[in-house]
Amino acid sequence: MTQTSPAPSALQPRRVLYHHRTQGKAVEGVHIRGITDALRAEGIPVDVISLPGADPYASPKAMSPTRQARPWMKLVAKLPEPLFELAELGYNLVAGWRLRRYLNAHPDVDMIYERYSLFMAITVLIGRARGIPVILEINDSASVERVRALFFLKMAMAIERWTLSRCAGLVFVSGNFRDRVQQVHGVPLAPAIVSHNAANIDKFSFTPEQRAAARAKWGLEGHVVCGYLGAFLPWHAIDQFVMAAAESLKAQPNLKLLLVGDGITFEAMQTFIKAQGLERQVVMTGRVAHDEVPGLLAAMDMAVLPSAGDYTSPVKLFEFMACGIAPVAPDLAPIREVLKEDQTGWMFQSGDMKAAVAMVARRSQEPEELKRVGGAARDYIAHERQWRHNIVDLLALFQRVRPTR
Incomplete structure (x- = not known):
């Protein structure tokens, strides 16, 4: 072309x-x-x-x-x-x-x-x-x-x-x-x-009205929302994260997970969530067009990246940050190159799902910190990573x- x-x-x-x-x-x-x-x-x-x-x-x-x-x-x-x-x-x-x-x-x-x-x-x-x-x-x-x-x-x-x-x-x-x-x-x-x-800032911007509409559509009003965006594949470990988070979610009814995407582990996760009685706390959207992603991101307060390659640069991390969403990610070398601890996000020891769950649970209780870190993450993308x-x-x-x- x-x-x-x-x-x-x-x-x-x-x-x-x-x-x-x-x-x-x-x-x-x-x-x-x-x-x-x-x-x-x-x-x-x-x-x-x-x-x-x-x-x-x-x-x-x-x-x-x-x-x-x-x-x-x-x-x-x-x-x-x-x-x-x-x-x-x-x-x-x-x-x-x-x-x-x-x-x-x-x-x-x-x-x-x-x-x-x-x-x-x-x-x-x-x-x-x-x-x-x-x-x-x-x-x-x-x-x-x-x-x-x-x-x-x-x-x-x-x-x-x-x-x-x-x-x-x-x-x-x-x-x-x-x-x-x-x-x-x-x-x-x-x-x-x-x-x-x-990630381009103009493609990952939304109004308060858009955020409210997205949260209403998915039944997220009045909750702190931790999101995930990406493929449901074994090496991305979102299934491991959800399984590790089950008891923590039951103890924190104010916290909901919004999971966007599909893949090999999608059906097994649905079965697990239903067996645990967590259908109201774990929202799975299924496959969506990339153009719909910003609207779904608008509903999130924070986001988790359970796993990543030890040499790759995960696009989803930059899209979270562009939206002003505070990310929680593994402390792999490529992520340390772009994420500043407690400034533009938080990191946990790679492979430790219990640590990832604990980090999400802790930060979900700190709404002002989520806003501070999310804002700093968006500023970083705007000035350095478009x-x-x-x-x-x-x-x-x-x-x-x-x-x-």
């Missing part, structure tokens, strides 16, 4: 191609749209080449995180691991053909920005051949623990080492991840920056690595 925009300055790329091999939905889509929209707001034309059938501007925004965007993707995902990885490797041929065709039609492209995927090397090869800097955004690595263990691990590591050292620049989502990848590969990588996720801040850093990196025109 092509965006018509005012001509950029001589210090900016004339046109950017954003290339990715994701399904473009859920958090992936949020991040892709955040970067492309912010570039376009700077007057830089951006085109997006997606996995066929996975345009982040067209994919179903309310899709379950465990559902494939297209039927053929479901078939590929069910392949045995060796065949699945060979399919990923083979996609270089498809991507190469599509990239060359696009670049032949758009000679004004000055930068290719790619969301890095395992086994993908063709973009860097083409960029080097054509003298176009390729900047990779690193959200994944062959070095991290995976739900599906890599079968061709050595090949994945070798391709990744070559790609990350031969591209023009790297954008890591956390400093911890940058250091980890550098240490694992043990070779000089391309120039790199750290650019945590973000998507335009990511673009400022990206364009500075582009200036460092771009060839002389």
Whole structure:
């Protein structure tokens, strides 16, 4: 898709191609749209080449995180691991053909920005051949623990080492991840920056009337509301949190949980909540479109992030903060990079659900503290962590690595 925009300055790329091999939905889509929209707001034309059938501007925004965007993707995902990885490797041929065709039609492209995927090397090869800097955004690595263990691990590591050292620049989502990848590969990588996720304040703002309407819709009036937003997956641990919180909730009738999303553990959680007689205290909305999220966030007083990856930058954390919602999150290194204890949120020892429950229970009794910390969190996002801040850093990196025109 092509965006018509005012001509950029001589210090900016004339046109950017954003290339990715994701399904473009859920958090992936949020991040892709955040970067492309912010570039376009700077007057830089951006085109997006997606996995066929996975345009982040067209994919179903309310899709379950465990559902494939297209039927053929479901078939590929069910392949045995060796065949699945060979399919990923083979996609270089498809991507190469599509990239060359696009670049032949758009000679004004000055930068290719790619969301890095395992086994993908063709973009860097083409960029080097054509003298176009390729900047990779690193959200994944062959070095991290995976739900599906890599079968061709050595090949994945070798391709990744070559790609990350031969591209023009790297954008890591956390400093911890940058250091980890550098240490694992043990070779000089391309120039790199750290650019945590973000959230635009204007998309996460609401009036008192909207808050009142949301709380009335979900039966939350007169209660302190702790929210959760995201996938209901085992590694996100929202099911573990709810199970650990059952007795605490019964002892605190003023506290309600508002859980937004769905996934593998959704039905088991519903069954548990019903068995515990907590249907009135634990509200589960099910799957919602991303556009509905701000309205649901408006109903919350605080939010919990029970678990997160030890190298990732969770988008939901920034959306909580953008809404002025005080977050409670695990004390993982990437979260410590953006959250200031007792200033913009609170942290508990990662993996300790009892500590997470105790923190939520304690803070739910301190409404003024919730307002203070929530306000400070929103100020932090407004001044440092909107998507335009990511673009400022990206364009500075582009200036460092771009060839002389």
